Amino acid sequence: MSQQEPTLKNPIKIGPIIGILIMMVIANGCFSSHREKQNETKYIPVLKAMMTDNTVAVAKVDPTYKEVSMKIMGIPVKHYEVTYTYEVNGGGPYNGTRVLSNPPTSAEMPLYYAKSDPSYSSFEPEEDIKRITEKAASNSNLYWAIGWFAIAVLALLGYLSEARAYLRAKKAIRAREEAAYQSATNY
Secondary structure, three states, X not given: OOOOOOOOOOOOOHHHHHHHHHHHHHHHHHHHHHHHHHHHXXXXXXXXXXXXXXXXXXXXXXXXXXXXXXXXXXXXXEEEEEEEEEEEOOEEEEEEEEEEOOOOXXXXXXXXXXXOOOOOEEOXXXXXXXXXXXXXXOOHHHHHHHHHHXXXXXXXXXXXXXXXXXXXXXXXXXXXXXXXXXXXXXX
16 A cells, blocks of 8 residues: 655745735835825925915916815715916916815905915915824824735745745655655665
């Protein structure tokens, strides 16, 4: 009676590799979002300068706007997306899209713009400063990125240890087969 060798299942599959790649992409997206929020803080001095310089232009608001409703912790919050055009000292026209906390009340609205770059503007510079400061203070996206990256690294280490154990077992089987062949052919 011959003893049968246990068969090895190849752990090298495409599914875990795709899963690890997806986790890395999610981690990268979370980190990019965090970095983007941190980069927005460079606009705070420009927004403050708009208010102190009182550089105001009249923006012509498109009469059609988009109302966006969403619930944050069960409380409905509405924002209004408007498109507008404006001119500064005969320059322009400059176009833009903004999210407002209140619906536009008229076809023309006062708009703050930066003296250094008239294409940068804001209807509500105080609200923009508050929003940018709150977003920059939050590190939740950074923590999510670190968590996803750690899970991806742990999954990769587990995958590599399985592959390594498989390759060692396969090498041991080949060595036994080679030794059996050598002993069988040597008289």
